[in-house]
Amino acid sequence: MALCKVLLATLLQLASCIGQPELQQWLYSKDGLDLSKPDSESVADKEAPILTACGVSLDDLKQLRSVLYSTSFLDFSKQEMKDQLLDLSKQHIDPEILKHMYTNLYDRSSVDLPKSVAKSSSLELMKAYAQPDQVKELYAVLYSSTPVNLPKKDAQVKAVELAKAGADPIALKNSYAGARGTQDQRLETASDSAVSIATLQMQFLQISAIKKAGRLASLAMLKFLLHLPAAWACSYVEIPWQDHGHPSYLISRTMELANVFNSTMYTVDAVPRSEEDKFGYIAPMNIFHIPPTGLPVKVAFEGMNEAGLTISAQAFSESVYEQAEPGTTGLNAVDVVPALLANCSTADAAIEFLESVRVVAPTLPGSSPEGNGLHWAIADSSGRSIIVEYIQGKRVVLENHPRVMTNDPDIKWHWKNLNAHVQLSPTYPLQNDFLQVQTEDDVGAVPRPVGHGWNLYGIPGDSSSPSRFVRLFYLRGYGMKANPPKSFEDAVVLGTALLNNVFIPFGSVAADPRSPGDGPELTDYGVLKSPQERVMLMRGYRNSQWRKIDLKRVDFSQAKSWLLEDGTLGIKDVTCSAGTCKPSEPGHVPIQV
Numbered sequence: 001m002a003l004c005k006v007l008l009a010t011l012l013q014l015a016s017c018i019g020q021p022e023l024q025q026w027l028y029s030k031d032g033l034d035l036s037k038p039d040s041e042s043v044a045d046k047e048a049p050i051l052t053a054c055g056v057s058l059d060d061l062k063q064l065r066s067v068l069y070s071t072s073f074l075d076f077s078k079q080e081m082k083d084q085l086l087d088l089s090k091q092h093i094d095p096e097i098l099k100h101m102y103t104n105l106y107d108r109s110s111v112d113l114p115k116s117v118a119k120s121s122s123l124e125l126m127k128a129y130a131q132p133d134q135v136k137e138l139y140a141v142l143y144s145s146t147p148v149n150l151p152k153k154d155a156q157v158k159a160v161e162l163a164k165a166g167a168d169p170i171a172l173k174n175s176y177a178g179a180r181g182t183q184d185q186r187l188e189t190a191s192d193s194a195v196s197i198a199t200l201q202m203q204f205l206q207i208s209a210i211k212k213a214g215r216l217a218s219l220a221m222l223k224f225l226l227h228l229p230a231a232w233a234c235s236y237v238e239i240p241w242q243d244h245g246h247p248s249y250l251i252s253r254t255m256e257l258a259n260v261f262n263s264t265m266y267t268v269d270a271v272p273r274s275e276e277d278k279f280g281y282i283a284p285m286n287i288f289h290i291p292p293t294g295l296p297v298k299v300a301f302e303g304m305n306e307a308g309l310t311i312s313a314q315a316f317s318e319s320v321y322e323q324a325e326p327g328t329t330g331l332n333a334v335d336v337v338p339a340l341l342a343n344c345s346t347a348d349a350a351i352e353f354l355e356s357v358r359v360v361a362p363t364l365p366g367s368s369p370e371g372n373g374l375h376w377a378i379a380d381s382s383g384r385s386i387i388v389e390y391i392q393g394k395r396v397v398l399e400n401h402p403r404v405m406t407n408d409p410d411i412k413w414h415w416k417n418l419n420a421h422v423q424l425s426p427t428y429p430l431q432n433d434f435l436q437v438q439t440e441d442d443v444g445a446v447p448r449p450v451g452h453g454w455n456l457y458g459i460p461g462d463s464s465s466p467s468r469f470v471r472l473f474y475l476r477g478y479g480m481k482a483n484p485p486k487s488f489e490d491a492v493v494l495g496t497a498l499l500n501n502v503f504i505p506f507g508s509v510a511a512d513p514r515s516p517g518d519g520p521e522l523t524d525y526g527v528l529k530s531p532q533e534r535v536m537l538m539r540g541y542r543n544s545q546w547r548k549i550d551l552k553r554v555d556f557s558q559a560k561s562w563l564l565e566d567g568t569l570g571i572k573d574v575t576c577s578a579g580t581c582k583p584s585e586p587g588h589v590p591i592q593v
Contacts, residue, residue, distance in 0.1 A: 063095040073099055074119050084123060093126045100132040101125055105160075111139045113156055121160050130163040137169035138162050147177050148187060158187075166265075166287075167194035168563070175567050195265075233463055233509065233521060234301075234314035235502045236377050237472040238385060238403035239495050241485035247383050248532040249403070250491035252499050253302060253312050255524045256509075257286060266525060268538055268549065269300075270560035277342035280556025281305035282536055282549055284525060284564065300337045301374075306551050307345035308381030308531035311337050315407045319373025321361040321390045331357040333374050333390075346380045351388075351397055359390060377405045381531040387411050404473050407465035414469045421470050425455045426478040463509050463521070468502045475501060488533055496546075499526045506541070525564060538564060545570030 067073050068084060076084065104110045105125075106118035113121060125135060139159035142148045150158065162172065176190035233256040238249045265287040273280045283303030304310040313336065324330030331339060336359060344350040361373075375389040377400060385400040389410060398411060402418070405411065429449050436445045459474060460467035476498055485491040502523075509521030528537040534551040543565045554560070575581050 064093065064098070067095045067098050067102075074102055074122065076119065097132060098122060098126055101130075101135070104132045104136045110136050111156055111159060112152075113160075125160065125163055128164040128166070130166065134167075134169065135159050135163035138167060138172060141169050141173045141176075147173060148183075148190075150187075158191075162191060162194065165195045167191065169194075171563060171567070178567070233407060233465060233468065233504065234312070235468045235472060235499070236312050236314060236405040237476055237495075237498055238379070238400075239476060239480070239485060239491045239498075240403075241487060241491045243488075243532060246532075248488070248491075248530065249379065249383055249385070250485075250488065250495050251310055251312070251377075251379060251527075251529045251531070252495035253527045253529075254499055254502060254504075255284070255286075255301065255527075256504055256521050257301075257524055266540070266564040268547075268562040268564055269298075270549075270554050270556065271338070271342070272556050272559050279305040279307055279309075279342055279345065280554070281338075281341040282551060282554065283338070283341065284527065284538060286524075299334055300341075302527055303337055303341050304529050304531065304534070304536055304551065305341045305345070306534065306554070306556055308534055309341065309344055309346060309350065310379050310529055310531050311340055311350075312377045312405070312527075313337050313374045314377070314405060316373040316375035316389060316410075317408055318410060319361070319375065319390045320393050322358040322393055322395065324358040324360050329357045330360040333359055333361055336374070336376060340378070346382065347378050347384045347386050350378050351386070354388065354395060359395070375405070375411070379531055381534075383532075402473060404469055404476075406469040406472075409466075414466065417466055418470065418473060421459065421474065423458055424474050426481050427455060428452075429454045429457075463502070463504050471501055472498055488530060488535075491530075492528055492537070492546075495528050499528075540565035543568060543570040 068076050102118055102122040105113045105121055106115060111118075139155055142150045142158050143152060143155035148155075172190050172194035175194060176186055179186035179189040181189070235254045235256075237252050239252065240247055240249050242248070267285050267287065269283055269285050271277070271281050271283060281303050282305075283300035286299045286301060288297045288299070301313040302311070319333070321333060336354075339357075340350045340353060344353050373390075375387060377385070377387055379385040379400075385403055387398045387400045387405060389396045389398075391410060400411075402415060404414075406414065432447055435447060438445055456474075460470055476494070479494050479497070483490075483494075485494055503526075504521050504523045506522035507520045511520050522541055525538060525540050528546070529535065536549045536551065537546040538549070539546050547562070547564075549562065
């Protein structure tokens with residue numbers, strides 16, 4: 001509610017919007033919300049413009065009222081209904097989903113909560129953006145004899161608790177089955193795992209001024225982006241190979257978004273086609289729980305669609321975005337990735353799309369856009385690769401001939417900076433042999449290279465953006481000179497090696513104390529993707545085993561979600577693969593890897 005009031009005061013002057021008088025009258029009406037009207041400024045006078053600014057229509061209010069007040073559904077008293085309706089409508093709670101949630105909680109064949117508990121839990125779960133079937137399935141896992149087998153009341157309480165946290169039922173079941181210890185210990189382990197790899201659905205609040213192709217920026221996201229860490233490190237490099245005489249590219253990318261507000265989680269989602277979205281796409285999703293409410297926000301900084309268009313968004317704090325003038329359509333910078341993936345098949349189409357909108361920065365009074373910037377590497381199945389940046393309020397599109405991108409400064413600075421490292425060489429350093437002289441005792445001839453690696457002497461090894469750019473450019477070039485990739489598999493080997501070289505161990509890159517919510521940097525996940533093959537490979541921080549999604553085989557008529565990690569380290573035990581081996585010693589518990 002506070003956010004809506006801020007937006008009302010700073011973003012939009014909607015007090016005289018068409019439809020607002022009718023909404024205000026309904027708020028007064030006994031057939032509507034029946035708000036009191038004292039002699040002073042009334043509640044309805046205050047609430048009507050706020051509701052309008054939050055994108056709440058009269059139909060929205062009527063539908064939600066019918067669910068809250070109906071004897072067939074939640075059956076609140078009139079005062080309870082009035083207390084809940086305004087706040088729920090501002091969060092755009094779907095009445096049909098609310099009915100489904102309540103039915104699952106109250107139905108004897110489902111969670112079977114007492115009516116009063118089902119009513120209150122329904123509202124709590126909806127405000128946490130839980131899904132109706134999610135709590136039902138969690139309860140089934142907890143209450144059934146296989147695997148958890150909790151007493152009914154305990155299962156009911158735990159199911160609601162886990163659903164609020166966004167826990168995935170399948171992950172809960174699988175993790176519990178593989179856990180060790182007492183029932184309580186196993187359940188605690190499984191619960192933590194299920195929440196950490198949760199599949200959360202975000203319902204975005206509508207702001208008409210920045211709506212495009214169904215992409216809506218949420219109020220929570222506007223607030224969140226103000227506190228985004230100013231320096232999160234992402235790396236991008238392309239590896240070419242020849243596929244039957246045709247050039248193909250493997251795109252290698254890391255995501256290093258600090259553990260923002262100690263709440264960042266990940267899933268990999270298949271976003272389906274729809275009436276508004278031309279293409280389905282696969283996107284690793286960053287999921288943030290934004291304080292103080294813990295509201296979950298799901299964001300895509302990376303992805304590839306079924307046409308082979310790929311996009312990687314990376315931090316670029318120097319961004320100065322466009323202004324959405326009257327008569328133009330604004331697009332929140334954080335919505336660029338899903339908007340392009342859903343609507344474009346080529347780099348040219350992506351450029352045309354961006355020309356049709358104004359990419360804007362989310363700001364609130366007293367805030368600074370510093371640290372909120374993004375720039376984008378866009379590639380398509382033809383092999384074209386471009387970079388899009390917004391500098392001094394203007395869109396800059398450049399052909400990405402080096403096929404590398406990291407973060408600040410701007411991309412042209414990085415290109416020039418490659419000139420500062422021309423001393424690097426792909427060959428063993430023998431050029432100074434003519435200077436060699438023999439010395440006494442056991443020193444031998446000097447100067448001479450002692451051991452290998454001196455050809456890379458001076459290559460920057462830190463995790464800063466310029467250093468990662470230089471390493472990726474030169475190491476890729478030297479690797480390809482020695483052993484040019486001849487297949488997708490060869491490219492994966494080189495791509496993996498390059499990502500390993502810019503991998504950031506947790507804690508090695510310090511948090512910025514000036515950025516609220518910032519945490520120590522780490523490589524959250526890595527991606528390898530081929531626009532030509534329509535294949536994406538992903539791995540997480542704890543589990544380095546690649547997980548493959550073949551977009552050619554994905555049914556994009558419906559939404560899907562995969563776990564980025566499964567709670568294991570992905571280590572394969574081959575002890576007994578070469579023949580018989582000794583049994584485990586009595587009392588020995590194998591390490592779970």
